[in-house]
Amino acid sequence: MSTAAETAIPAPGDGGQSRSGRGWRIVAALAVTQTIGYGVLYYAFSVFLAPMAADLRASNAQVAAALTLSILIAALCAPLVGRRLDARGGRGLMTVGSVLAAAAVLAWSRVESVAQLYAVFAVIGIACSMVLYESAFAVIVGWFDGDERGRANALLALTVVAGFASSIFLPLTGLLVESYGWRQALLVLAALYGLAAIPLHALVLCRRERAERRSVTSGQRAEIVAAATRRRPFWLLVIAFTANGGAVSVMSVLLITYLIHLGHSPVLAATLAGLLGVLSVTGRLITTGLQTRLPAALIAAAIFALQGVAVLLLPLAGRSVPGAVGCVLGFGLGFGIASITLPHLLVGRYGTAAYATLSGRIATFSVADKALAPLGAVALAESAGYGWVMGAVAVASAIAAFALLAYHRL
Structure with a gap:
């Protein structure tokens, strides 16, 4: 890289x-x-x-x-x-x-x-x-x-x-x-x-x-942004963090509903969903610790892939309490790592002079996806069932993982 x-x-x-x-x-x-x-x-x-x-x-x-x-x-x-x-x-x-x-x-x-x-x-x-x-x-x-x-x-x-x-x-x-x-x-x-x-x-x-x-003049900053947005690495970051943001947003909104749909009580469903906040802290601690030894893009890619596997298994294993706990744990570890990984990747490749401008460009896509993805997921659940929603979240997680792998290789 x-x-x-x-x-x-x-x-x-x-x-x-x-x-x-x-x-x-x-x-x-x-x-x-x-x-x-x-x-x-x-x-x-x-x-x-x-x-x-x-x-x-x-x-x-x-x-x-x-x-x-x-x-x-x-x-x-x-x-x-x-x-x-x-x-x-x-x-x-x-x-x-x-x-x-x-x-x-x-x-x-x-x-x-x-x-x-x-x-x-x-x-x-x-x-x-x-x-x-x-x-x-x-x-x-x-x-x-x-x-x-x-x-x-x-x-x-x-x-x-x-x-x-x-x-x-x-x-x-x-x-x-x-x-x-x-x-x-x-x-x-x-x-x-x-x-x-x-x-x-x-x-x-x-x-x-x-x-x-x-x-750093505004012209120099504009050159950095223009050079970045003309090249593949920037758009791989857009793809990765937009896909991950949508996946996380969908699970934030629908996890409790889906766990109840699988047969769990509302109290248990809410308790398991509540673990996501704690797990987001755990995931950030693990990611920050590993960044001193491994490339940040590879760490995030592995965790995004784990999220995809966890959510793909949820319709199969989630009807039992241990299975639901395991799937929520797997997905929850990646719940908050995007927020600390993206700054690391942007600064590592482009420096700090235009960091906020580049971050804002990515946020246009990722934040919009966070807002719109749950609406699409609800519509998909009503028309085709929750299994298709979980499949879509798994695909989004896989896309995020592969985009970061490609980013690391450039």
């Missing part, structure tokens, strides 16, 4: 205890804002779905479409946000995004119709593109430029902490809705997010992550 020298402008690291300490303060701040951000802007929605639908006199499907719209808007905004991050750094963008997100959640609490809900979630989608993982990863990649080990550990720490967002905010949101109603609950969550994210983004993040990045 070629190195960053292939297209990127090298940027030597400068190390130092003070710089390292500042870097880890940035990681800590982003861990807080990502956990709260995903909790409020994404996971809490499922708790609000039923009471919102009743209050707005709409169907669950009509209300759920708002979240799909938000994710699609975020995907469309990703390239523009990426270019801005490369040119100006993360502080201003993420601060403005957190203000916009808090204001949008406040507006969400006041919606009176489905049309208003869609308008609010279009704004939330814009805000998400500015404040969630893609932007946070760009800040970390820029700050730890030249420090591969530090970057890997920082990304791992961030994703491990933020991985508990659902575990924290699903029960918290449920308690708030039960105690105060969904509108008041949103006011509390808006205040929580705004009071945490706005000052942390404004005061802890730096305007530029590295001094060396200022020497």
Whole structure:
């Protein structure tokens, strides 16, 4: 596999205890804002779905479409946000995004119709593109430029902490809705997010992550992006992480339903699905540890292949409890590794000067697939059965694995 020298402008690291300490303060701040951000802007929605639908006199499907719209808007905004991050750094963008997100959640609490809900979630989608993982990863990649080990550990720490967002905010949101109603609950969550994210983004993040990045002109950055997008390796990454994102999204939405379809109780199905969050942390720990000994593309390819085997076996072995547990374990190990593998691969081949721009290009495809794949899977399940859905997920996992194998060989 070629190195960053292939297209990127090298940027030597400068190390130092003070710089390292500042870097880890940035990681800590982003861990807080990502956990709260995903909790409020994404996971809490499922708790609000039923009471919102009743209050707005709409169907669950009509209300759920708002979240799909938000994710699609975020995907469309990703390239523009990426270019801005490369040119100006993360502080201003993420601060403005957190203000916009808090204001949008406040507006969400006041919606009176489905049309208003869609308008609010279009704004939330814009805000998400500015404040969630893609932007946070760009800040970390820029700050730890030249420090591969530090970057890997920082990304791992961030994703491990933020991985508990659902575990924290699903029960918290449920308690708030039960105690105060969904509108008041949103006011509390808006205040929580705004009071945490706005000052942390404004005061802890730096305007530029590295001094060396200022020497890269917009023309040079455009050359890096143009050279990357004309060549096969970039599009293999697009294929791999789009296929994996769709597979993971489908299983996130349909796993509980399918386990119940196989004959398991709702409690057991929910418990097994709940393992995915824990397993995502395990998979990230394993992946980060192995990256010091093996190529990251091969590690991810092997885990994606394991996911494909696990989901292919689920219709056959999943009717028994041990079989269902084994299949969920196999699939769950790859549940969160894409988020830490893609930055490693992008920086390794193209450097950091245009990281956010290239990442944003990939996110346009992968995030859109995450939004749309569950809709297609539900339609396929209704027309042909869940077995075909599991087969499609297995095929997507295989495509992701083979694309990364091909990427490694180039």
